[in-house]
Amino acid sequence: MNYDVIIVGGGLGGLISSIQLAKKQYNVLVVEKYAYPFNKVCGEYVSNEVKPFLEDIGLDLTLLGATNINRFQLTSIKGKSLETTLQMGGFGLSRYTLDNELYKIAKSLGVTFLLNTFVDDIQKINETFFVETNASQTFETKVVIGSYGKRGKLDKSLFRQFPAQKQAFIGVKYHIKYDFPKDLIALHNFNGGYCGISAIEDDKYCLCYLSDRNNVKQSGGVHEMELDIMCQNPFLSDIFQNAEFLFDRPLVINEIIFTPKSAVHKNILMVGDTAGLITPLAGNGMSIAIRAGVIASKLIGDFLQKKINREELEGNYTEEWNKNFKNRLWRGRQLQKLFGDEFNSNLAISTLKKLPFLLKPIIKATHGKIME
Ligand SMILES: Cc1cc2nc3c(=O)[nH]c(=O)nc-3n(C[C@H](O)[C@H](O)[C@H](O)COP(=O)(O)OP(=O)(O)OC[C@H]3O[C@@H](n4cnc5c(N)ncnc54)[C@H](O)[C@@H]3O)c2cc1C
Numbered sequence: 001m002n003y004d005v006i007i008v009g010g011g012l013g014g015l016i017s018s019i020q021l022a023k024k025q026y027n028v029l030v031v032e033k034y035a036y037p038f039n040k041v042c043g044e045y046v047s048n049e050v051k052p053f054l055e056d057i058g059l060d061l062t063l064l065g066a067t068n069i070n071r072f073q074l075t076s077i078k079g080k081s082l083e084t085t086l087q088m089g090g091f092g093l094s095r096y097t098l099d100n101e102l103y104k105i106a107k108s109l110g111v112t113f114l115l116n117t118f119v120d121d122i123q124k125i126n127e128t129f130f131v132e133t134n135a136s137q138t139f140e141t142k143v144v145i146g147s148y149g150k151r152g153k154l155d156k157s158l159f160r161q162f163p164a165q166k167q168a169f170i171g172v173k174y175h176i177k178y179d180f181p182k183d184l185i186a187l188h189n190f191n192g193g194y195c196g197i198s199a200i201e202d203d204k205y206c207l208c209y210l211s212d213r214n215n216v217k218q219s220g221g222v223h224e225m226e227l228d229i230m231c232q233n234p235f236l237s238d239i240f241q242n243a244e245f246l247f248d249r250p251l252v253i254n255e256i257i258f259t260p261k262s263a264v265h266k267n268i269l270m271v272g273d274t275a276g277l278i279t280p281l282a283g284n285g286m287s288i289a290i291r292a293g294v295i296a297s298k299l300i301g302d303f304l305q306k307k308i309n310r311e312e313l314e315g316n317y318t319e320e321w322n323k324n325f326k327n328r329l330w331r332g333r334q335l336q337k338l339f340g341d342e343f344n345s346n347l348a349i350s351t352l353k354k355l356p357f358l359l360k361p362i363i364k365a366t367h368g369k370i371m372e
Contacts (some may be wrong), residue, residue: 003140005300006145009146010147012272016102016289030329037121042285048091049368053290060099065200072184078204080350122268126139129144144274165259170210174247176206177203187281210281275325291324292325
């Protein structure tokens, strides 16, 4: 079967790319490992950068029950706390709902989906890509978008290598019921990580954290780490003691690294986390994935209309990606160094308490402008 564009991975980057391309009448296939709706490890705080854009493509955020978040609290391991208003702010909506709604929009525009299927290899011969799935199907296309998330087996098949990282993290998410303001997002430090809490739809909260994987090894398991290490922060201790946990078990992802990656590899345009993962404390990985999907699909449209050749497509995409995101990702990595360490987190919060005007420019440094 032949497509104009095949998109590997139907997260935010992949879904937005598919919607933008389908609007231009291209024949698009999205291959996604799971079937919608499904839960995903993510803090579920969406920066308002992309709110007008999402509403414009047909998401009714009020109807979906998204919460408005405009205050931010930061706490140190010892429980020192700092609060500020958020200039741009954001909204809270579960990935279960958000991705599923975007999937429905994409389907209504004629995008073809292959669900519960993963791509295990991609070959390019002359001007045609051959995309192979675990079900031994092969699809042909002129353009491939890689939007398969942070890191996967496919990177190995594509011989995509990343520089070794000293520190790898795990990500854990729960949905909980808890007595907490709906307009506030809090980021609580603990040794080797930080944990966010913010409201989503249906009076629920998303509790999501990033932790050095050595914490789990040392403590002997995720639950043990939560009790031994995370609960040293009194704010986290209160959550773990008093919240109602709605999942049977935590949702966990492993081997998270923040190493720089390439925006194009083997002629495949990489979108979202596949091109580079911003540290979650910035709270805008989702808006970066959405923006990158829009940039990629615009350039792919130009390529399919023969306004630019493949070399220009790849060169322009890399240039746009670097211009829009490279510095934001770097700043996110630098900021993360202030987190997850007793000395640094106490110092950072004491300093910011004395010089509160510094907090807003720091938050701004990892965010972009409102997307038209
Ligand atoms: C702990 C944590 C907390 C975070 N909190 C926030 C937050 O609060 N706000 C925010 O904006 N960002 C947050 N982020 C970042 C955000 O989750 C990502 O940046 C965002 O999901 C990127 O979207 P994406 O489309 O690139 O990838 P994803 O949403 O991960 O989508 C990738 C998709 O590809 C599929 N897939 C993978 N491999 C294959 C394959 N071989 N074939 C087919 N399908 C495949 C997967 O099933 C998945 O659905 C957080 C990240 C972490 C780790």
